[in-house]
Amino acid sequence: METSPVLFLMASLVVIVAPGPDNVLVLTRGISQGRRAAMVSAAGASVGLVCHSLFAAAGLSALLAQSAVAFAVVKYAGAAYLIYLGARTLMSREGFAVSGGEGAVRLRSVFAQGVVSNVMNPKIAVFFLAYLPQFADPASGGMAPQLLLLGLAFALCTWIVFSLLGYFSGALGDKLARRPRLADGLRWLTGGVFVALGLRLALPERG
Numbered sequence: 001m002e003t004s005p006v007l008f009l010m011a012s013l014v015v016i017v018a019p020g021p022d023n024v025l026v027l028t029r030g031i032s033q034g035r036r037a038a039m040v041s042a043a044g045a046s047v048g049l050v051c052h053s054l055f056a057a058a059g060l061s062a063l064l065a066q067s068a069v070a071f072a073v074v075k076y077a078g079a080a081y082l083i084y085l086g087a088r089t090l091m092s093r094e095g096f097a098v099s100g101g102e103g104a105v106r107l108r109s110v111f112a113q114g115v116v117s118n119v120m121n122p123k124i125a126v127f128f129l130a131y132l133p134q135f136a137d138p139a140s141g142g143m144a145p146q147l148l149l150l151g152l153a154f155a156l157c158t159w160i161v162f163s164l165l166g167y168f169s170g171a172l173g174d175k176l177a178r179r180p181r182l183a184d185g186l187r188w189l190t191g192g193v194f195v196a197l198g199l200r201l202a203l204p205e206r207g
Contacts, residue, residue: 008135012154015131016161021197022118026162027169029110032190035170040107042162044114046155051119052128053151057144061125071122078120079202085113086194121201128154 017023022045030038055061063070118124128151136146 008150008153009157011135012157013161016154016158021121021200022158023162023165024193025114025117025197026166028190028193029173030166030169030171031173033110034173035167036107037110038166038170038173039163040110041114042159042166044111045118045162046159047111048115048118048121049124049155049158050152051115052124053148053155055125056128056132056151057148059144061129065126065129071126074120074122074125076202078117078122079198081120082117082194082198082201084198085117086191086196086198088191089194090188090191117197123201 026038026042026045029041052061065071128147132147132150132154133143135150136143140146
């Protein structure tokens with residue numbers, strides 16, 4: 001069954017703009033650390049989706065979905081990582097400026113955190129496994145290349161949408177960064193979001 005690329009694009013945009021951990025994280029980065037950090041975080045999250053595209057094409061997502069033990073290990077490792085990042089942020093008394101030489105190091109860290117937080121989320125692997133095949137054509141043969149192409153297209157759409165979100169939320173963050181008294185509150189906001197995302201990943205689904 002052949003599926004229209006336009007339908008895939010529209011469905012993907014609906015999924016991407018729906019409130020979720022990734023766009024909440026990018027939004028929080030923008031508000032707390034400014035435009036550059038938000039857009040770098042958006043790029044990191046998108047690269048994480050590229051990794052999941054490779055996993056889906058290689059069949060690793062199916063293996064993860066079928067193994068309760070593997071799913072749990074990745075799930076709790078990812079949750080622990082997010083909670084660790086949140087706790088470290090809450091305990092840090094440093095500011096959130098990301099400009100200058102030290103800023104380059106921090107931006108690399110922001111990027112890596114975006115990648116790892118997505119790669120270590122097994123729910124994304126299961127989502128790709130359920131979502132992408134709906135737009136593939138088994139009659140064309142070669143499901144793996146189709147899944148990879150669809151996953152990369154989804155990651156590209158995510159990068160575009162999240163970059164726009166990061167740009168506009170970062171404009172607000174840049175203004176807030178000029179008010180030193182807000183730095184402590186922004187630190188608590190960022191750390192709290194990391195911890196909340198980690199707990200959300202670790203807790204069982206309702207229903």
